[in-house]
Amino acid sequence: MPRADFQVVVGLEVHAQLLTRAKLFSSASTDFGQAPNTQTTPVCLGMPGALPVLNEKVVELAIRTGLALGCTVNQRSEWSRKHYFYPDSPKAYQITQWDFPICEWGEVSFEVDGRLKRARLRRIHIEEDAGKSVHDAADGLTLIDLNRAGTPLLELVSEPDLRSADEAIEYLKALREILVAIGVNDGNLEEGSFRCDANVSVMRHGSTTLGTRCELKNLNSFRFIKQAIEIEAERHVELIERGGVVEQQTRLFDPDRGETRAMRSKEDAHDYRYFPEPDLPPLLVSAETIEAVRRSLPELPRAKRQRYVEQLKLPPYDAQVLTADARLARLFDACVLQFPDAKKVSNWFQGELSRLLNSSGRGADQVKFTPAQFGALLRAVDDGTISNSTAKDVFAQVFETGKDPLAIVAEQGLAQSTDLGELERVVDEVLAANQKNVLGYRGGNLKLLGFFVGQVMKAMKGKGNPNPKTVNELLVKKLG
Amino acid sequence: MSALYELTLAEVSLALAQRRVSASEVLDAQVARLGAVEPRVQAFLRIDEAGARAAATASDARRSAGQSLGPLDGVPVALKDNLLTRGVETTAGSRILSGYVPPNDATVTTRLKQAGAVILGKTNLDEFAMGSSTESCPFHLTQNPYALDRVPGGSSGGSAAAVAAREVFGALGSDTGGSIRQPAALTNVVGLKPTWGRVSRSGVIAYASSLDQVGPFGRTVTDVALQLKVIAGHDPADSTSSDAPVPDYAAGLTGSVKGLRIGLPREYEVAGMDPHVLASVKAAAKTLQGLGATLVELSLPHTGAALAAYYLIASSEASSNLGRYDGVRFGHRAEGVKTLRELYVKSRSEGFGEEVKRRIMLGTFALSAGYHDAYSVKAQQVRTLIRRDFEQAFGVCDVVLSATSPVPAWKQGEKLDDPLALYLMDVLTIPCNLAGLPGVSVPMAPTSAGLPTGLQVLGRPFDEQTVLNVAHAWERETSYFRRAPEL
Numbered sequence: 023m024p025r026a027d028f029q030v031v032v033g034l035e036v037h038a039q040l041l042t043r044a045k046l047f048s049s050a051s052t053d054f055g056q057a058p059n060t061q062t063t064p065v066c067l068g069m070p071g072a073l074p075v076l077n078e079k080v081v082e083l084a085i086r087t088g089l090a091l092g093c094t095v096n097q098r099s100e101w102s103r104k105h106y107f108y109p110d111s112p113k114a115y116q117i118t119q120w121d122f123p124i125c126e127w128g129e130v131s132f133e134v135d136g137r138l139k140r141a142r143l144r145r146i147h148i149e150e151d152a153g154k155s156v157h158d159a160a161d162g163l164t165l166i167d168l169n170r171a172g173t174p175l176l177e178l179v180s181e182p183d184l185r186s187a188d189e190a191i192e193y194l195k196a197l198r199e200i201l202v203a204i205g206v207n208d209g210n211l212e213e214g215s216f217r218c219d220a221n222v223s224v225m226r227h228g229s230t231t232l233g234t235r236c237e238l239k240n241l242n243s244f245r246f247i248k249q250a251i252e253i254e255a256e257r258h259v260e261l262i263e264r265g266g267v268v269e270q271q272t273r274l275f276d277p278d279r280g281e282t283r284a285m286r287s288k289e290d291a292h293d294y295r296y297f298p299e300p301d302l303p304p305l306l307v308s309a310e311t312i313e314a315v316r317r318s319l320p321e322l323p324r325a326k327r328q329r330y331v332e333q334l335k336l337p338p339y340d341a342q343v344l345t346a347d348a349r350l351a352r353l354f355d356a357c358v359l360q361f362p363d364a365k366k367v368s369n370w371f372q373g374e375l376s377r378l379l380n381s382s383g384r385g386a387d388q389v390k391f392t393p394a395q396f397g398a399l400l401r402a403v404d405d406g407t408i409s410n411s412t413a414k415d416v417f418a419q420v421f422e423t424g425k426d427p428l429a430i431v432a433e434q435g436l437a438q439s440t441d442l443g444e445l446e447r448v449v450d451e452v453l454a455a456n457q458k459n460v461l462g463y464r465g466g467n468l469k470l471l472g473f474f475v476g477q478v479m480k481a482m483k484g485k486g487n488p489n490p491k492t493v494n495e496l497l498v499k500k501l502g
Numbered sequence: 503m504s505a506l507y508e509l510t511l512a513e514v515s516l517a518l519a520q521r522r523v524s525a526s527e528v529l530d531a532q533v534a535r536l537g538a539v540e541p542r543v544q545a546f547l548r549i550d551e552a553g554a555r556a557a558a559t560a561s562d563a564r565r566s567a568g569q570s571l572g573p574l575d576g577v578p579v580a581l582k583d584n585l586l587t588r589g590v591e592t593t594a595g596s597r598i599l600s601g602y603v604p605p606n607d608a609t610v611t612t613r614l615k616q617a618g619a620v621i622l623g624k625t626n627l628d629e630f631a632m633g634s635s636t637e638s639c640p641f642h643l644t645q646n647p648y649a650l651d652r653v654p655g656g657s658s659g660g661s662a663a664a665v666a667a668r669e670v671f672g673a674l675g676s677d678t679g680g681s682i683r684q685p686a687a688l689t690n691v692v693g694l695k696p697t698w699g700r701v702s703r704s705g706v707i708a709y710a711s712s713l714d715q716v717g718p719f720g721r722t723v724t725d726v727a728l729q730l731k732v733i734a735g736h737d738p739a740d741s742t743s744s745d746a747p748v749p750d751y752a753a754g755l756t757g758s759v760k761g762l763r764i765g766l767p768r769e770y771e772v773a774g775m776d777p778h779v780l781a782s783v784k785a786a787a788k789t790l791q792g793l794g795a796t797l798v799e800l801s802l803p804h805t806g807a808a809l810a811a812y813y814l815i816a817s818s819e820a821s822s823n824l825g826r827y828d829g830v831r832f833g834h835r836a837e838g839v840k841t842l843r844e845l846y847v848k849s850r851s852e853g854f855g856e857e858v859k860r861r862i863m864l865g866t867f868a869l870s871a872g873y874h875d876a877y878s879v880k881a882q883q884v885r886t887l888i889r890r891d892f893e894q895a896f897g898v899c900d901v902v903l904s905a906t907s908p909v910p911a912w913k914q915g916e917k918l919d920d921p922l923a924l925y926l927m928d929v930l931t932i933p934c935n936l937a938g939l940p941g942v943s944v945p946m947a948p949t950s951a952g953l954p955t956g957l958q959v960l961g962r963p964f965d966e967q968t969v970l971n972v973a974h975a976w977e978r979e980t981s982y983f984r985r986a987p988e989l
Contacts, residue, residue, distance in 0.1 A: 064606060068826040070599065071586045071608060071705040073740050103822055105869075107846055114825025164842075166830065295869035297878060300712035300819060301703075302741050 028224045028262075030255040031232055032190045033182035036197060037175050038207040039151065039215040040083045046150045046174035047074030047117065054213070058156075058167035066172045068112030073301050080174045081124070083206045084148050085307065085315045087176055088125030090204045090322055091143055091197075095312050099124040099147075101299035106292050109166050110153035118149035118177075120296045124305065130180070131324060132196035134189050141183035141193050151175050176206070182221065182232060187251040191244050194218060199323050203348045211242055222251055223268070224258040233258065234268040238282060240275050250275040254282050326351055334364035343372055349386040353393070360397025363404075370400070374414055378421045390424030399427040406489045412436050438489040442496075445478075445488055449496050452477045463501050471497060506531035508986070511671035511725035512752075515573040518565070525561035525576030529554055529620060532578045536622075536669055539989045544644050545654075545664035547583050549623035550590050554578065557620040564618065573728050573752075575618030580664045580673040583624040584631055585716065586705040587611050594707040595627040595639040595657075598827045598834045598853025608705025609740065610674055610716050610733045617732045622670055625660025629855045630824065631676055631709045633657050634684060634927045637918060638857040645914075646689060647987035648954055652911040655685030658719070662689040665719045667989060672729050673719045678709050679812055680906075680931025682717045683943035687906035687956020690945045690985055692726045692973065693719045697963045698938035699744040701730075702737030708823040710816035713935045722983055723944060723974040727751035730966060746964050754967045755974040760794035762972065765899030769805035772929055775908040779955050782947045783905045786957050786976065790903070793975055798899045802891040804884060808933045811884035813861075813925060814868050814877050815936070820858075821865030827853060860921065889937045896962050901972050904930055906943040906956035930958060940966045944973040945982035954985075 045052055048065035064072035088095045102120035125146035132139055153171035157164050178197065184190045198216055201207035209216050218241050223233035238254055241247045253275075258268050272291070273282040321329070323345045330341035345351045350371065357367050379386060399420065403413045408431055416436065420427050431437055452474060453460055463470040474497050475490060482488050506528055509517065517523045533551060540546060561576035581587060584594040586604040588611075593599040607615070614621060626644045628636055636644045636659025644659045646652040647667040654663040658675025662685035665673050675682040677695035686693025694717045701716045708714060718729035731752065736745040766787055771780060791797050829835035829849030836848035854862070868877040895902060908930060917923045934941040940963070943956035957976060961969035977983055 067831055069832065070592075070594070070602070070604070070707045070826070071703075073704050075739060075741055105822060105825060107825065107828065109828070109830050109842065112826060112831065114828060115822055293871045295822075295866065295871075295874075297818060297822070297869055300710075300742070 027226055028255070028259050029227050029229070030186055030251070031182045031223045031225060031235075032184035032187070032251055033221040033235070034180045034184065034190060034193060035219045035221070036178045036194070037217040038178065038201055040080055040174040040176060040206055041208060042077060042079045042083065042174055044077050044079070045172035046077055046080055046148070048172055050172065052173050054169075056169055058165070058169060061169040062171070066112065066168055068114075074117060074299075076302065076305070077174065080148060081305065081307065082315060083174075084124050084146065084176060085312055086204050086319065087178075087201065087206050088128065088146055089312070089316050089319055090200050091125075091128035091130060091146070091178075093125035093128030093143065093146060095125050095307065096122065097307050097309065097312075098122065099305045099307075101302045101305065102296045103299050104294045104296055106294060108152070108155075109164070110155045110168070110171065112153065112168060112171055116150055116152065117299055117302070119147035122304075123147035124307075130193055130197050130200075132189070132192040134186075134192050139189060139192075141189075142181040144179045144181050146176055146178050149175050149177055182223070182235070187248040187255075190220060190251055191248050194244065194247065196324070203323050204320060211244070214242065217242070218247060220247060220251055222254045222258070224255050224262070234270050236268065236270065236282070237272045238275050239272060239285065246275060246277050249277070249280065250282060253280060257282065320348070323348070323351075330364070334358065336364055336368055340365070340368045340372070344368060347386060353386045353389065356393035357396045360393045361400045363400075366400060370396075370417075374417055375421075378418065382421075389421065391420045395420060395427055402428065402431065406491065407431065407437055409438060409487070409490060412487070436487065438487045442492075445482065445493070445496065448481045449478055449493075449500060452481060453500060460501065471501075474501070507535040507668040509671070510721045511577060511728060512573070512722065514671055515577055515728070518561075518576045519570065519573075521565060524565070525558040525620060526555075528576060529558040529578055529622075532622060532669060539647075539667050540669060542645060542650055542989065543647055543663050543667045543669070544642050545625050545660045545667060545669060546580065546623045547593065547595070547626050547641055547660065548591060550587075550621065553590065554620045554622045557615070557618075561618050561620065571616065571618035572732070574614065574672075574732055576620060577618075577672065578620045578622045578670050579614065579729075580622050580625050580661055580670045581611060581614075582627050582631075582658050582661050582673070582675045584627060584676055584707040584709075585611055585674060586707070587621065587624065590624065592624065592707070594631070595629045595641065596853065596855070596858065597640045598850070599707075599832075600834060602833055604705075606705065609702035609737045611705065613733050614674075619732075625658070625664055625673060627660055628657035629858050630707070630820070631657040631678055631681055631714075632820070632857050632861055634680070634924050635912075635914075635917070636660060636685070637914060638855055640855055643914060646911045647989055648690060648952065649911060651913055652953070653688070653914055655688035655907070655911065657681040657685075658693075659685045661719050662686050662691055662693065665689075665691045665721060666987060668986070671720070672725055674716055674729070674733070675719055676706060676709075676714055676716050677931075677935065678713045678715075678816060679935050680928045682719065683906045683931050683941055683956065683958060684927065686719060686943040687946075687958075688911040688954060690948070690954035690982065690987075691719050691721055692723050692942065692944050692977075692983065693717065694726045694730060694942045694966070694970070695934065695940065696730065696734060696966055697744070697940045698935075699742055700746075700940070700964065700966065701733050702735075702740040702743045704737055704739035708819075710819040711823060712819060713812075713816055715935075723942070723970050723977050724752050724755060726942070727755060727970050734966075744964065749967055751967060751970055755971055757971075757975050757978055758794070759790055759972055759975045762795045762901065762968070763798050763899040764790055764795045764972070765798045765800045765895050765902040767800055767802040767805065767895070767902055767904065769802050770904035770930055772908055774926070775905070776910060776949070776955075778947075778949050779905045779908060779910070782955055783903070783957065786946060787903055789979055790972070790976060793979060795972075800895050800898060802888075802895060802902075802933065804887040804891050805933055807884045808888055808936055809925060809929055811881040811888070812928070812932045812936060813864065814881035815885065817861040817865035818868050818878055818881075819865065821862045821869065824854070824858065824862055829853075857921070885936045888933050892933075892937045892939060892960075900961070900968055902960040903972075904958045904960075905946075906930060906958040910949050910953035910955055934960050939963060940969050942969050942973045944977055945985070947980075947982065948985065
């Protein structure tokens with residue numbers, strides 16, 4: 023099996039749309055799904071005399087991203103023009119950052135098969151998105167929609183540090199998780215707001231020289247990315263095994279046929295004729311701004327998971343589930359402040375809360391109860407005021423109405439009885455009426471305890487709500 | 503009283519303020535003047551009499567109500583046709599923009615309108631402002647009012663000729679390598695190129711963005727100062743516009759050059775220079791010395807490389823700026839094409855003229871992989887050296903004095919087949935653009951044949967005031983500006 027002799031090498035370029043209301047260089051809205059060419063200004067349309075004016079919000083989001091990924095944020099970066107003729111590029115150039123990007127040298131860490139790995143990020147730069155060409159809209163016409171033209175993008179370029187398709191996928195998932203958690207991107211691959219091109223090559227195991235790479239495009243789901251990388255690596259291996267040479271190319275992934283096809287080779291690659299954008303001054307960012315953004319950064323998912331396991335002593339599985347949704351993790355942190363037994367809170371979050379969120383279709387940031395109410399409810403269970411099953415009913419009401427749980431307990435008479443005299447009388451009655459089972463229990467059939475508990479609880483109906491724990495203890499004592 | 507059209511901008515402004523004349527009467531006078539001379543001068547591509555009439559009426563209404571928007575209120579002016587005017591066709595002198603009606607005004611247009619100026623029309627230019635004679639344009643030629651068989655200079659030849667022919671009291675042009683100062687020199691008017699960043703470029707149809715700057719023409723330095731005050735200042739729509747405060751330039755014209763150090767760069771005595779022009783500059787220096795200025799001979803050692811650097815940088819940026827004219831969204835679109843490539847090639851081949859194509863090709867080549875370092879990077883290095891030359895010069899002098907154009911106006915068609923000879927006409931004006939400095943051209947002694955010449959004053963960045971002040975002192979001493987063309 024020759025495949026085993028080869029090592030796959032992958033580098034990824036991610037384009038992430040930034041969550042801003044206005045475009046990168048114009049006041050036009052970034053709203054999707056609007057009528058074609060309505061979200062435009064003369065700047066988006068490349069009209070004569072129109073000049074770009076930087077949306078400062080974009081810079082903040084780029085710095086946020088750079089800091090979250092451990093990059094150096096350059097206090098001076100520059101804008102460049104990248105030239106190409108295409109109808110959805112209205113100026114015939116894209117404003118991007120070339121020689122001097124805003125962020126450099128960070129890393130993304132991710133887990134593969136339970137092992138922690140890192141890939142270096144070479145650079146993050148800001149650039150504008152193109153419009154859309156709608157082919158064969160009617161009568162073989164191509165129509166242009168420039169609503170998307172000028173939408174702010176971050177391009178995040180990794181080093182070729184990934185060694186399998188699975189690593190590439192985990193890298194992307196970890197990167198996406200961070201971008202979503204810090205509020206810069208919505209992470210949607212299908213709608214193209216998180217896009218990826220993959221540079222794939224192979225080399226023999228033990229080699230230190232990278233093979234010739236091919237750039238894969240049209241990868242709009244994790245499944246396709248994985249497929250495309252594997253198929254492309256296989257193609258390289260077969261070529262080399264047959265004595266061929268891999269040509270540097272840009273290739274298109276065809277998911278229907280399960281193959282990659284050459285789009286263009288190195289020779290006819292675009293000459294983008296970069297030069298510094300004369301319509302924009304260099305982008306200067308003060309050290310104070312960078313520090314202010316740093317202070318505003320939320321705890322990142324990986325750090326959060328680590329804290330949950332190490333400090334809160336949660337099982338890794340719990341940490342994973344709780345941090346999968348940043349809103350859920352925020353609520354969890356607030357609730358743990360009110361009720362410090364993190365494992366109990368975690369159980370409630372994974373059980374009742376998750377069930378109620380699912381059935382109501384609400385997000386964890388839209389719940390009606392306060393963390394203080396949640397804490398009070400768990401304390402009531404803990405001190406025996408209500409039983410666990412009562413607490414679930416109460417919580418459902420709290421979730422629905424936002425009413426105080428202790429008020430519900432009081433109004434509906436749900437507090438557990440502590441009249442031990444009455445309870446002891448009922449226990450004696452039950453034991454007297456079931457002598458055969460008493461003998462059975464004493465003879466070793468300990469499972470019968472459940473039967474006695476059931477009988478006692480039944481007999482106590484209407485006479486207060488005994489705490490099952492107390493009933494248990496009393497029965498064991500009497501039967502012993 | 504002399505005819506209204508003979509007044510300077512400042513004079514007509516005063517007449518309007520004192521209500522000795524109405525804006526409508528001034529407009530009538532200028533429309534009559536246009537009727538008399540425009541067929542021979544052909545400074546305009548478009549006259550917007552209806553728009554001008556409405557503006558004049560509005561101005562008169564303000565005056566009747568005892569209000570005024572300032573010294574330009576009710577004054578007829580003209581705009582070079584690379585400055586956007588909302589609802590009025592704007593072509594940049596190119597077929598590719600024939601019929602293009604902009605949805606918005608340039609910031610300079612807005613500011614003129616807000617100051618009450620009456621915009622009479624759009625003036626002729628070399629296509630996309632690329633040229634020195636207003637001959638490389640597809641529509642019609644503009645004649646020099648002082649010699650109708652000669653060029654008015656360029657690229658803002660239409661604006662210069664319109665002011666020189668007394669068709670308007672002021673006009674705006676744009677200057678990328680001398681396109682305001684050189685036509686001003688050739689037509690006996692004052693033309694100022696402000697510091698890059700002093701005036702907004704928003705709504706200016708770009709030729710070479712890092713060099714382009716809008717500036718005013720007038721018959722006198724005061725007229726230019728009054729217009730500059732209106733158009734200068736920061737504009738949120740142009741991120742490269744400066745927020746440095748805008749002084750009252752006209753009020754700052756002291757007429758004194760006492761104690762001022764005037765630099766005379768030896769490199770600005772170029773080969774092929776007209777002997778009369780050279781002698782006139784030397785005489786001018788002596789005159790200013792007589793007024794109390796000190797003369798400093800100095801060197802700007804990298805001047806010789808400026809022309810080459812300019813044509814590389816300007817052409818590179820032009821090749822980029824003109825990519826948007828692709829026939830897809832606006833402007834000329836070729837008929838009967840079958841593919842996208844054909845649409846691009848045919849629309850652009852039909853729409854652009856020879857000179858524009860020449861510069862697009864030159865710029866594209868200079869930016870291409872493999873040539874980028876040898877040309878583009880080198881040109882930027884030269885630019886830095888030229889900027890340093892001036893920084894050093896301004897350590898020992900306050901302004902730099904030279905001729906504006908090495909020669910007076912030449913005959914139409916004379917240099918058309920020799921682009922290099924035409925490029926050489928810009929040799930004294932180009933370094934100022936590369937360094938981003940302010941520069942003015944002010945009328946100097948005419949040749950024996952009666953052809954106008956111009957004296958150029960360059961200053962420190964954002965020191966338009968000193969530049970204008972020197973020109974003003976010279977103008978008061980010599981009065982060449984009083985000379986009028988025989989039309």
